[in-house]
Amino acid sequence: MELRYDSQLVVRVGVAEHTVGRAPSRMMTMALGSCLGIVLYERESTIGALAHVMHPRRALVKNNSNRSKFVDTAIELIVSKMVRMGAKRSGIVAKIFGGAKMFDSIAKGGGVLQIGDENISAAREVLKEFGIPIVAECVGGSNGRTILFDLRDGSVVVKDAFDNEEIY
Numbered sequence: 001m002e003l004r005y006d007s008q009l010v011v012r013v014g015v016a017e018h019t020v021g022r023a024p025s026r027m028m029t030m031a032l033g034s035c036l037g038i039v040l041y042e043r044e045s046t047i048g049a050l051a052h053v054m055h056p057r058r059a060l061v062k063n064n065s066n067r068s069k070f071v072d073t074a075i076e077l078i079v080s081k082m083v084r085m086g087a088k089r090s091g092i093v094a095k096i097f098g099g100a101k102m103f104d105s106i107a108k109g110g111g112v113l114q115i116g117d118e119n120i121s122a123a124r125e126v127l128k129e130f131g132i133p134i135v136a137e138c139v140g141g142s143n144g145r146t147i148l149f150d151l152r153d154g155s156v157v158v159k160d161a162f163d164n165e166e167i168y
Contacts, residue, residue, distance in 0.1 A: 018051035032098030034116035042087035049078035056122030136168035
């Protein structure tokens with residue numbers, strides 16, 4: 001889905017979805033709670049990708065046909081698409097966002113409510129396996145986030161649930 005933001009076209013990425021594009025595109029995903037927003041960017045080609053993932057590993061979930069839903073398979077998928085579009089694999093960098101503990105008082109017991117921590121760990125591990133450095137992150141905490149990724153310069157604007165805004 002595309003929408004207008006500051007009079008420019010923005011591609012909206014929903015839960016368990018991804019998109020790949022090049023400048024001057026912008027991409028947005030909303031409501032990152034325990035989910036993770038994974039941004040990949042290759043500066044020379046201005047090709048980038050955004051995935052909104054829900055779970056750390058595909059093999060751990062029975063209903064796993066949607067590869068965009070999982071950290072491990074989403075990264076593999078978007079790296080492949082970026083390279084096919086002309087990005088240099090060696091120039092790809094990552095930024096990760098989200099992975100919050102949305103129900104902190106309940107989450108202290110562990111289990112499924114700790115999925116944010118598991119998503120963060122999986123992203124760090126899989127990106128390391130791919131040789132992709134993480135150059136910025138805004139993860140953890142207990143607040144939801146919305147991110148806006150600008151492929152013209154690789155910047156990501158993060159807005160939290162209280163309208164606090166930072167640029168990464």
